Amino acid sequence: MNRNYYKIFAGDYIKDMKERLQYFPITAYSIIMGLSGLTVVFNKFYHMQWMPKVFYDVSLFFTLGLFLLITFLYGRKAIRYYGEVVADFKHRIRINFFSAISISFLLLSIAFLGFWPFLSMIFWWVGLLLHTVLMFYTISFWIRHNFEIQFMNPAWFIPVVGNMLIPVVGVEFMPKGLSFFYFAVGFFFWIVLFTIFLNRVIFHHQLPQKFMPTLFILIAPPAVGFIAYMRIAQSWDAFAIMLLFLAYFFVVLILFLYKSFRKIKFFISWWAFTFPLDAITIASVVAYQITAQPIYKYLAFTLFALTLATVAYVSWMTIRKIRQGEICVNED
Numbered sequence: 223m224n225r226n227y228y229k230i231f232a233g234d235y236i237k238d239m240k241e242r243l244q245y246f247p248i249t250a251y252s253i254i255m256g257l258s259g260l261t262v263v264f265n266k267f268y269h270m271q272w273m274p275k276v277f278y279d280v281s282l283f284f285t286l287g288l289f290l291l292i293t294f295l296y297g298r299k300a301i302r303y304y305g306e307v308v309a310d311f312k313h314r315i316r317i318n319f320f321s322a323i324s325i326s327f328l329l330l331s332i333a334f335l336g337f338w339p340f341l342s343m344i345f346w347w348v349g350l351l352l353h354t355v356l357m358f359y360t361i362s363f364w365i366r367h368n369f370e371i372q373f374m375n376p377a378w379f380i381p382v383v384g385n386m387l388i389p390v391v392g393v394e395f396m397p398k399g400l401s402f403f404y405f406a407v408g409f410f411f412w413i414v415l416f417t418i419f420l421n422r423v424i425f426h427h428q429l430p431q432k433f434m435p436t437l438f439i440l441i442a443p444p445a446v447g448f449i450a451y452m453r454i455a456q457s458w459d460a461f462a463i464m465l466l467f468l469a470y471f472f473v474v475l476i477l478f479l480y481k482s483f484r485k486i487k488f489f490i491s492w493w494a495f496t497f498p499l500d501a502i503t504i505a506s507v508v509a510y511q512i513t514a515q516p517i518y519k520y521l522a523f524t525l526f527a528l529t530l531a532t533v534a535y536v537s538w539m540t541i542r543k544i545r546q547g548e549i550c551v552n553e554d
Contacts, residue, residue, distance in 0.1 A: 243295065244303045247549075248310050250292050251322035252493040253540070257285040258329035259500025260533055263526060265336060266507045272523075282333055289326055314373050317363055321381040324353030328387045335391055346391050353384045357407075374422040375429055376439040376494075382411045383442045389450040401454050405447070412443040432489040434482055441476065441498035445469035445505045458512050466509055469502050473525075488543055492536050499529040 264278040300307045310316045327349030334342040360381050385408030389401035419440075423429065429437070448465035455462070503525040510518035543549050 242547075242549075243299050244306055246295050246299045247490055248296065248316055248319045248322070249490045249493075250296070251319065251326050252490065252497070254285065254289045254292065254326040255322055255329060256493045256496030256500065256533060256536070257281065257288065258326065258333050259497045259504075260529065261285050261333040262329070263500050263503050263507075263529065265333065266504055267526065269336075270507060270511075279337075282337060285333070286330065289330065293323075314367065314369060315375065315377060317360060318377045318380050321353060321356045321360065321384050324349045324356055325380065325384045325387060327352065328384065328391070331391045332387070335394070339394075342391065343395055346395055350388055350392070353381075353388065357381050357385065361411075371418075371422050371426050374418055375433045376419065376436040377433070378415050378419070379412065379439045379443060382408050382415060383439070383446055384408075385411070386443060386446040386450045389454050390446075393453050398454055401450075405450050405454060408443070408450075409447060412447070416440070416443075431486045432491055434486050435489070435492045435494040437479065437482070438476060438495045438498045441469055441472045442501050444472065445498065445501035448505045449501070449508055452508055452512070466505055469505060470521075473502055488539050490540070490549060492539065495532050495536060496529070499525060499532055503529050 261278060261281040264273065264281050267273045268275045268278050296307075311320065327345050331342045331345035331349055334345060385404045388404040392401045392404070444465045448462060448469060451462050451465060452458075503522055506518050506522035506525055509515075510522060540549070
């Protein structure tokens, strides 16, 4: 009887694991985006002598290990459940999250630049090539399909953010002209997509609950754009200030929308909270480095505290939901 019981238990466990692998979400890469962005924040604070280096070191290798684990799991899903991956790639919303893979490579490249430049260069080239392919495929996918306005959500900005990330390390590995190309494409589509998104949220139905956290993505394009522009042009000019202040505007706007986030159910999309906060924190540190104005230092510390609290809370919720078996499930 005990033997039969263990057979049934083992069979149910194996079946459960197979189902979880089948529904392992592409959105899991948003975790890497959030943690690698936090790693870069730790590195900036270390270089400003605001905190010890150990936080950067631990975060760097923890994030790398988690990236390899997520890539292994999604790779297994691609082998065993190829049809599911193809379905994700043809999905009108999930297709935008595939760019999170290439962005993860680019963010790891930024994180490793000061620690191991050779590995940073490898991550960057892989991220560049992969993101270029995904960017052109995604944009062509948008053009080839007719979309109802309700399909529009801030996740569409993810490929745009990737374009603006390329120059951050790209200025070390390629001519500035190519960096300006990716920056210009990213900036152009940010403006276009934001116009469409504003039309969607004002004149049409509200965003579904699971996509509410993606509103934080609105902070990322101007914040990352500011960082990229400073790396390319190295000029504290009117355009740079405009990008930075637009990022601050979206931070305040999100704070005014706090009621929209109070009762939403946890989804893996909650990680969309994290990377934009990382980006605006880094942008504030960069602004302080250039201007030495104390206001940017105070903003950097305030945003850093908010970022840490957000990452800690979302991490705790993720672990909790994994233990409850509510993560790798069919969301359709």
